[in-house]
Amino acid sequence: MPAQMSEDEFDDAAARALEMIPDELASKIDNVAVFVEDRYQPQPWEDPDTVLLGLYEGIPLTERGSEPWAMPDTITIYKEPILQICSSSEEVVEQITITVIHEVAHFFGIDDETLHRLGWG
Numbered sequence: 254m255p256a257q258m259s260e261d262e263f264d265d266a267a268a269r270a271l272e273m274i275p276d277e278l279a280s281k282i283d284n285v286a287v288f289v290e291d292r293y294q295p296q297p298w299e300d301p302d303t304v305l306l307g308l309y310e311g312i313p314l315t316e317r318g319s320e321p322w323a324m325p326d327t328i329t330i331y332k333e334p335i336l337q338i339c340s341s342s343e344e345v346v347e348q349i350t351i352t353v354i355h356e357v358a359h360f361f362g363i364d365d366e367t368l369h370r371l372g373w374g
Contacts, residue, residue: 256339263332264289266346270353278357285311285326285360287353292333304334307352315362328356 258266267289274282293305311326330352339345355373368374 254340255337256341256345258332258336258342258345260289260332262342263336263345263349266342266349267330267353269346270350273350274354274357278361281314282357282360284323285328288327288329290329290331293329293331306331306334306338306348307356309356309359311360313360313362326360328353328360330356 267287271279271287293303293308295301295303308329308331309326310329312323317323330349335345335348335352339348351373355368358368358373365374
């Protein structure tokens with residue numbers, strides 16, 4: 254049975270996951286907005302059944318120049334698929350933490366293959 258969690262509880266869990274980022278890394282995260290949405294809406298060119306737990310959108314630090322025009326990067330955490338794969342609030346908090354770390358790693362330029370190899374897939 255999927256886990257149940259109110260919007261406020263889920264948002265609090267996401268905030269706690271962000272607080273778990275070590276200070277030496279957190280201090281390097283600049284111009285990034287974090288959002289919680291119900292579910293990912295696949296783009297027209299994607300498989301309509303695409304399910305994501307989180308998404309980083311922006312220019313990774315490893316690819317940045319001096320773009321003065323750069324919009325904030327975004328990290329979106331998707332509530333419904335996370336609740337679907339978890340059976341308790343403890344699992345939800347753990348999965349949110351994994352998802353946040355995964356997406357923050359993309360901000361730092363770490364690709365999916367490396368994240369999966371490191372156990373953060």
